[in-house]
Amino acid sequence: MRDFISNHRGPGRLPLLFLFAALLLLWSERPAQALTAQIAPEQIDINLLYHGGKITVSGAGDATDDFIVKITAPDGASHLKYKGKAAGIFWMKLGEITFEHIPALYKVFSSNRLASILNTEALDAYRLGYASLAKQVEISAEHMTPDKKRWFSELVRFKEQDNLYTVQEGTMTRSHTPDKNTFSMEIDWPYQARPGIYTVEILAVRDGHVVDKKEKFLTVRQSGLVKQLAGLAFDRAALYGVIAVVIALVSGFAVGAVFKGGGSH
Amino acid sequence: MYMYLPIALTSVNYLLVVGLGLGVGLLSGLFGVGGGFLMTPLLMMIGIPPTIAAASDANQIVAASASGTLAHWRLGNVDYKMGIFLLIGGFVGGAAGVQLIKVLRASGGADFLIKITYVVMLGVVGSFMFVESLHALRQQKKNNAAGKEEKTAVPKKGGLLSRLPMQIYFEKSGVTHSALVPIVLGVLVGVLAAIMGVGGGFLMVPVMIYMLRMPMHVVVGTSLFQIMFTCIEVTFLQAYTNHTVDFFLAILLLVGSTFGAQAGTALGKKLHGDQLKILLAIIVLAVTVKIVLELTLQPDFLLAYAGGH
Numbered sequence: 001m002r003d004f005i006s007n008h009r010g011p012g013r014l015p016l017l018f019l020f021a022a023l024l025l026l027w028s029e030r031p032a033q034a035l036t037a038q039i040a041p042e043q044i045d046i047n048l049l050y051h052g053g054k055i056t057v058s059g060a061g062d063a064t065d066d067f068i069v070k071i072t073a074p075d076g077a078s079h080l081k082y083k084g085k086a087a088g089i090f091w092m093k094l095g096e097i098t099f100e101h102i103p104a105l106y107k108v109f110s111s112n113r114l115a116s117i118l119n120t121e122a123l124d125a126y127r128l129g130y131a132s133l134a135k136q137v138e139i140s141a142e143h144m145t146p147d148k149k150r151w152f153s154e155l156v157r158f159k160e161q162d163n164l165y166t167v168q169e170g171t172m173t174r175s176h177t178p179d180k181n182t183f184s185m186e187i188d189w190p191y192q193a194r195p196g197i198y199t200v201e202i203l204a205v206r207d208g209h210v211v212d213k214k215e216k217f218l219t220v221r222q223s224g225l226v227k228q229l230a231g232l233a234f235d236r237a238a239l240y241g242v243i244a245v246v247i248a249l250v251s252g253f254a255v256g257a258v259f260k261g262g263g264s265h
Numbered sequence: 266m267y268m269y270l271p272i273a274l275t276s277v278n279y280l281l282v283v284g285l286g287l288g289v290g291l292l293s294g295l296f297g298v299g300g301g302f303l304m305t306p307l308l309m310m311i312g313i314p315p316t317i318a319a320a321s322d323a324n325q326i327v328a329a330s331a332s333g334t335l336a337h338w339r340l341g342n343v344d345y346k347m348g349i350f351l352l353i354g355g356f357v358g359g360a361a362g363v364q365l366i367k368v369l370r371a372s373g374g375a376d377f378l379i380k381i382t383y384v385v386m387l388g389v390v391g392s393f394m395f396v397e398s399l400h401a402l403r404q405q406k407k408n409n410a411a412g413k414e415e416k417t418a419v420p421k422k423g424g425l426l427s428r429l430p431m432q433i434y435f436e437k438s439g440v441t442h443s444a445l446v447p448i449v450l451g452v453l454v455g456v457l458a459a460i461m462g463v464g465g466g467f468l469m470v471p472v473m474i475y476m477l478r479m480p481m482h483v484v485v486g487t488s489l490f491q492i493m494f495t496c497i498e499v500t501f502l503q504a505y506t507n508h509t510v511d512f513f514l515a516i517l518l519l520v521g522s523t524f525g526a527q528a529g530t531a532l533g534k535k536l537h538g539d540q541l542k543i544l545l546a547i548i549v550l551a552v553t554v555k556i557v558l559e560l561t562l563q564p565d566f567l568l569a570y571a572g573g574h
Contacts, residue, residue: 048268048269048513049267049268050267050269050276051266052276079571080568080570080571081570082567082568082569083564083566083567083568083569084567086377086380087377089560089561090377090380090560090561091559091560091562091564092377092380092560093569097568154566154567155568157566158568162312191267191269191276192274192275192312194274225271226269229271229272229513230271230272233271233504233508233510233512237505237508238504238505240512241500241502241503241505241510242501243512244324244500244501244510244512244515245327245500247512248325248327248331248519249327249328249331249497251328251331251332251519251523252327252330252331252332252333252335252493252519252523252526253332253335254523255328255524256331256332256333256334256335256336256523256526256527257335259332259336259527
């Protein structure tokens with residue numbers, strides 16, 4: 001009987017060992033914290049006293065994840081004038097220059113340097129950073145063959161001046177706990193950004209790969225008096241023109257009438 | 266402090282814009298110029314797209330010139346008869362100028378020509394007025410010292426112009442001209458103004474002083490009267506065809522400019538005609554220098570929004 005017991009003791013340990021090993025494995029391969037993200041507010045109203053706004057992008061990911069937030073307007077063409085030296089003497093606008101397949105607004109924020117967390121292929125696939133954006137742009141101009149590199153960097157400077165383009169690497173701060181890390185950042189929304197629907201992409205990056213992605217939409221729209229006046233200007237242009245002239249005339253004559261003391265001789 | 270402009274699609278500090286209106290309105294009441302050659306670049310500096318800056322400025326000039334015209338009318342400084350003839354010419358010239366610019370643009374290199382014309386016109390007009398009014402001021406000092414009466418400009422008689430048909434006496438200005446003279450001069454100014462994309466006040470004022478030989482104070486009132494109609498036309502056409510009039514921007518500007526125009530008229534009463542001329546000449550020359558600097562120094566940005574100069 002003792003033998004029986006002793007004989008069965010060995011194989012009896014095996015299930016326990018298996019169980020222990022399985023638990024160990026499970027513990028080491030616990031499901032990664034899935035990416036969660038939200039933006040607030042999801043809508044910005046442009047009213048009479050509007051001077052830009054603030055949006056908060058926040059969320060959480062796994063403990064070691066890096067995060068990237070990218071905000072873009074839909075791709076389109078930007079028609080601008082370029083300046084150069086006319087007759088070799090005077091700086092002036094020389095013609096039109098068109099940038100195609102670029103967004104009117106492009107903002108990227110990340111918790112680490114982009115090149116240190118993703119390789120070039122991944123950066124290009126997700127259009128992260130100016131170098132990736134430059135690869136898709138097509139530039140054409142009147143009276144010249146534009147040097148793509150030079151004019152793209154001019155475009156970036158021009159757009160950055162209006163706060164429409166921003167790339168801030170390593171500026172997002174994360175709060176770590178043992179099994180997840182959270183982020184929350186406030187972004188100044190530029191008043192120069194036109195009404196429209198903007199896409200906010202939040203990426204979680206781990207071990208050189210984008211492991212999760214969330215997409216949110218920010219609606220920027222005109223409201224109240226601003227909306228009514230813009231509507232009138234475009235839909236009923238003649239009436240709008242007449243109103244503009246009449247109000248200007250009435251105001252001018254009214255102020256003139258108030259100041260009658262300054263007049264007669 | 267900030268207000269959003271629905272057509273310009275940008276936000277501006279409204280106190281700053283009212284202040285700009287006040288300053289340029291003052292010049293308007295003082296010199297009889299619309300001030301577009303000053304206002305449009307200033308608005309562009311605060312981020313207003315060029316086409317919207319120019320069109321909305323025309324809208325506010327309607328108010329400033331109405332305010333100024335009323336003030337000058339009370340002083341008896343508006344020569345309506347002369348104003349209407351100049352206006353007829355100006356309308357024809359403006360329309361011709363717009364067509365001419367289309368032809369020039371199509372042939373290429375027009376912008377260079379326009380810019381040069383602008384600088385040369387400003388420079389010549391400014392320098393001529395400066396030298397002439399300086400000379401007149403010195404002469405006046407001498408005369409005063411010698412106790413002589415101030416010599417008034419007497420229109421030349423017997424020239425080719427006096428033999429033209431339709432001779433009319435303009436009571437307010439005290440001059441006799443053929444109706445064709447102001448009409449033709451109006452056409453010339455209209456063409457140049459359309460090519461340069463400005464209202465033309467700074468050209469019309471010297472034309473009235475030196476070619477039509479009108480007294481300075483009547484020049485200011487009559488010029489404002491004329492500018493009011495030109496800008497009504499421009500405002501309506503820009504609003505109707507190009508949707509470039511930002512009414513909120515115009516309101517902010519006219520709040521300042523209508524008061525400025527009154528202040529300018531009151532200040533103008535205290536100044537002698539030659540003093541007014543020399544001040545206007547200095548402003549025109551300062552603008553010329555600014556444009557020359559812009560042309561010769563490398564700009565901060567090599568890209569710009571379309572439209573404007």
